[in-house]
Amino acid sequence: MASSAAKNAIPKFRYLSAWFCPFAHRATLALEHHAGRVDYEWVEALGWEKRKDEKNVTGTGEEWWYHWKADELRRSNPSALVPTLIPIDKQTGKCDESKAVYESLVTIDFIDAISNAPSQQRLNPVDDHYEMARCRVWADKVNRECCSPYYGVLVRKDESERREHFDNLLSGLRSFSKELSRTSGPVFLGDGQLSNVDLAILPWSFRYYVFEFYRGKEFIVPRDDPELEAYWQWYDFVTGLECVKRTLPDKDEYLEHIGKYADSSARSKVANAVRRGVAAHELDDKIDDY
Secondary structure (H helix, E strand, C coil): CCCHHHHHHCCEEEEEEECCHHHHHHHHHHHHHCECCCEEEECCEEEEEECCCCCCCCCCCCCEEEECCHHHHHHHCCCCEEEEEEEEECCCCCHHHHCCCECCHHHHHHHHCCCCCHEEEEEECCCHHHHHHHHHHHHHHHHHHHHHHHHHHHCCCCCHHHHHHHHHHHHHHHHHHHHHHHCCCCCHHHHHCCHHHHHHHHHHHHHHCHHHHHHHHHHHHCCHHHHHHHHHHHHHHHHHHHHHHCCCCCCCHHHHHHHHHCCCEECCCCHHHHHCCHHHHCCCCCCCCC
């Protein structure tokens, strides 16, 4: 009886996601880190279609368009973006779209907060307010400096602009690597405790391999850079965790998917924002709609 009551107490969600999306990947990582404490139903909520570029928006003669978005995604999230979490009432089985949670960094913290995990398994160091503040600063910092430039390397057409974005990304990684060295490592917090910062950057770190294929060897994140030593120790550790490994997309499938960004034919809000010259994190729902 007690175990049944405990099971019913575990929060459950409709998880509106997309297998290819690194923003959604953040929420997936949080859900899998707290597997057994938070339950979810995966809903693939986005679909692509290739069309002729009638208005020459992409400059490629064609465009990849989000031709389909799940109705519940449109209803529950004003931006209609993944990840979006919709709570399910365990008694009635009904969803409450009025309580949807979205924005990828927010979903990490939300999942962590409702998990009822012991403090050493929390993604937020709730017992140390200083460390919580540091995590908040760095989750935002890696989002701006290590994640957004990824799209500039791929979407921008001018070689010098691509290089500028890649150099900015490397600078962000070196800053992150230096910060990693402040603790016993190998992750952002001490004692091997995963944090929201690790989950904020990991989906993009895993995807940097696409640069070599689409942009050449000059765009490889170097393993022999001494300033990135702590970063690579971090990367090898986190990608070896079981809760992480089961979330990673197939590399060949993702490589094919991201080609639409690499040739600038993607018409997502992120691609539209980068195409008009702003960072991915600066996208505007109205200006960059499609």
